[in-house]
Amino acid sequence: xxxxxxxxxxxxxxxxxxxxxxxxxxxxxxxxxxxxxxxxxxxxxxxxxxxxxxxxxxxxxxxxxxxxxxxxxxxxxxxxxxxxxxxxxxxxxxxxxxxxxxxxxxxxxxxxxxxxxxxxxxxxxxxxxxxxxxxxxxxxxxxxxxxxxxxxxxxxxxxxxxxxxxxxxxxxxxxxxxxxxxxxxxxxxxxxxxxxxxxxxxxxxxxxxxxxxxxxxxxxxxxxxxxxxxxxxxxxxxxxxxxxxxxxxxxxxxxxxxxxxxxxxxxxxxxxxxxxxxxxxxxxxxxxxxxxxxxxxxxxxxxxxxxxxxxxxxxxxxxxxxxxxxxxxxxxxxxxxxxxxxxxxxxxxxxxxxxxxxxxxxxxxxxxxxxxxxxxxxxxxxxxxxxxxxxxxxxxxxxxxxxxxxxxxxxxxxxxxxxxx
Numbered sequence: 208x209x210x211x212x213x214x215x216x217x218x219x220x221x222x223x224x225x226x227x228x229x230x231x232x233x234x235x236x237x238x239x240x241x242x243x244x245x246x247x248x249x250x251x252x253x254x255x256x257x258x259x260x261x262x263x264x265x266x267x268x269x270x271x272x273x274x275x276x277x278x279x280x281x282x283x284x285x286x287x288x289x290x291x292x293x294x295x296x297x298x299x300x301x302x303x304x305x306x307x308x309x310x311x312x313x314x315x316x317x318x319x320x321x322x323x324x325x326x327x328x329x330x331x332x333x334x335x336x337x338x339x340x341x342x343x344x345x346x347x348x349x350x351x352x353x354x355x356x357x358x359x360x361x362x363x364x365x366x367x368x369x370x371x372x373x374x375x376x377x378x379x380x381x382x383x384x385x386x387x388x389x390x391x392x393x394x395x396x397x398x399x400x401x402x403x404x405x406x407x408x409x410x411x412x413x414x415x416x417x418x419x420x421x422x423x424x425x426x427x428x429x430x431x432x433x434x435x436x437x438x439x440x441x442x443x444x445x446x447x448x449x450x451x452x453x454x455x456x457x458x459x460x461x462x463x464x465x466x467x468x469x470x471x472x473x474x475x476x477x478x479x480x481x482x483x484x485x486x487x488x489x490x491x492x493x494x495x496x497x498x499x500x501x502x503x504x505x506x507x508x509x510x511x512x513x514x515x516x517x518x519x520x521x522x523x524x525x526x527x528x529x530x531x532x533x534x535x536x537x538x539x540x541x542x543x544x545x546x547x548x549x550x551x552x553x554x555x556x557x558x559x560x561x562x563x564x565x566x567x568x569x570x571x572x573x574x575x576x577x578x579x580x581x582x583x584x585x586x587x588x589x590x591x592x593x594x595x596x597x598x599x600x601x602x603x604x605x606x607x608x609x610x611x612x613x614x615x616x617x618x619x620x621x622x623x624x625x626x627x628x
Contacts, residue, residue, distance in 0.1 A: 214333055220396045222346060224288055225326055226353025227389045230361075230382040231295040232260060232314040236470045237358050238365070238375060239452050240463050245372040246301055250453065254582030259308045260315040261574025267320030268568040272422050275324040275560025281399045284329075287322035288390030295383030299376045319571070327546055327563040339547040340496050344486020347543035351478025357385050358471045366464065425561035430552035430623070433616045437500060437548065438570025440609030441541045444507060446577035447602040448473060448538060450585060450595065451531040457590040459524045469528060473535050481539025489544045496547035497620065501613035503541045508606035510534050515599050519592060545570070552620060 235242055235253055242248050248256075274283070294313045302310065330346050331339065361378040368374035425431060452470050455461040461469065485499070493499040514530060522530075546566060554562045581598045588594025 217329070217397065218333055218342075218345070219349070220393060221284075221326055221329055222349035223353060224284060224322070224386075224389045224393050225346060226350040227357060227382075227386040228288055228291055228318050228322055230354075230357060230386065231291060231298060231379070232311060232318055234298075234379065234382075235449065236452075236473070237362050237467050238378065239449075239470060240456070240466055241365070241370070241375045245375050246307070248304070248307070250582040250586045251579070252304055252307075254579035256307050256311045257578035258575060260311040260319075261572065261576075261578070263312045263315035264319035265568055265572045265575055267316055268324065268564050268571075271320050271324045271567070272425065272561045272564040273419065274321065275328055275564050276422075276558065279399050280325050280329050281394065281397045283321055283325045284397060285390045285394035287317040287325075288386050288393060290317040291322075292383045292385075292387030292390065295379055295386065299379040299383065301372070301376070319567070324560055324564040324567055327567075328560040331546075331550060331559050331563070338490070339550040340489030340499075340544050341483075341486040343547050344482040344484075344489070344543045347478045347482030347485070347539065349482075351476060351482060354478060355471065355476045357382070359468075362467050362471065365467075370464070422558075422561050424555070425558045425565055428552075428554065428562070430616070430619055431549070431554065431562050431565050432569070433612065433619060434548045434552060435566045435569035436612045437497070437609060437616060438545045438566055439573060440504070440605045440612055441500070441538070441545050442571055443573040443577050443605040444602045444609075445538050445542055446573050447581060447598055448531075448535050449578065450581050450598050451535070453585060453590065454595045455524070455527055455531065458519050458592055458595065459522070459527045461524055461528075473532060477532065477535050477539045478543070480536050481541075482543040484536075485540030485543040486547075488540070489547060495617075495620075496544045496551055497613055497616050500541055500545060500548070501610055501617065503537055504606050504609040504613060507534070507537050507541075508603055508610065510537060511599055511603040511606065515596050515603070548616065552616075553623070 235257075239253070242253060243250075291314060294310055294317070298307070298310050330342055333342055361381050364381055365374040365378045368377055451473060452466060455469065456463075456466050485503075489496040489499040493502065511534060514534065517530070519527065546563065549559070549562050549566060581601075584597050585594045588597070
């Protein structure tokens with residue numbers, strides 16, 4: 208079979224947006240401690256803001272099942288990026304806690320509900336079934352490049368202005384301007400989508416009916432739901448990576464400036480490593496994204512189990528950083544490829560948006576409880592090593608669940624191939 212040529216120019220435009228859209232909603236990655244100090248937020252409050260984000264995302268993704276295939280990416284992507292930037296300008300005013308909750312809810316609406324499923328759909332349609340691992344892997348790597356440049360620039364602004372409230376405001380405004388610029392570029396550089404208005408019988412139908420038919424077809428496909436559960440388990444582990452930041456500060460005594468740099472590396476730079484490696488292994492070595500995900504989940508379960516019982520109070524801070532970053536790299540190889548199985552289960556391309564939206568609904572639903580739960584456990588045990596070990600134990604539990612789910616998915620894929628043959 209001849210490989211479909213990838214439209215790299217379109218890919219780069221999509222990566223620029225993907226690398227800037229979540230800077231504001233992930234403000235805690237580089238500015239966790241400054242948010243606590245200058246915005247008067249506790250671990251639990253930051254977790255609650257992220258939980259509101261998850262609630263809006265999960266509920267809103269039911270609407271995106273319809274929206275993603277109904278409207279063109281040329282409209283949806285620029286609109287959502289600009290709106291995210293405007294919300295960021297509001298956040299820079301340091302609103303009250305309730306204002307923070309509203310802001311994070313709006314970031315979820317524009318970033319997760321409107322933008323993200325459309326981006327995933329666009330990435331999937333850029334290549335054929337033999338290219339999905341590398342496409343999604345390079346998406347994560349490209350976002351990692353943009354993430355790192357933008358995040359370190361914001362951190363530089365924060366430090367240049369004295370690491371105070373003014374510096375944090377300036378960093379937030381910098382993020383806001385970047386995402387607005389990305390939205391303007393997307394409007395002028397992305398091509399319009401052609402929506403198929405012919406049904407399976409060849410009858411002419413409206414765009415609304417075409418989108419609704421896709422919703423019904425996607426909902427009735429059981430493999431989509433199992434892929435969603437796979438993403439659910441991996442994302443539950445990913446949520447725990449945030450706890451490495453206060454863990455290194457509380458247990459290893461990491462200084463504030465180094466915490467910010469570590470947060471950027473932990474959440475963004477690892478995409479540079481995890482994305483290409485995950486995509487390459489899925490496509491070239493395992494020849495199946497699902498098989499690779501099962502292997503990586505097994506590896507993650509063993510790694511976090513060993514990490515839990517290490518004598519962290521006696522270890523060097525840089526050794527602790529290497530351990531946590533190593534585990535994070537494993538997780539990012541999975542994050543880079545956990546949408547690739549959508550093509551492996553042979554979902555029709557005309558319902559890609561609906562399929563991706565369903566995967567997002569349940570795959571990202573750990574945001575509803577994981578961030579708040581992890582934050583509560585850390586605070587409840589007074590930021591002690593025991594609290595962190597409980598959090599890491601939960602991450603290991605989700606890894607084991609992921610092994611079970613991916614095994615079920617592989618059996619479904621094999622059965623589908625037998626029926627097809």
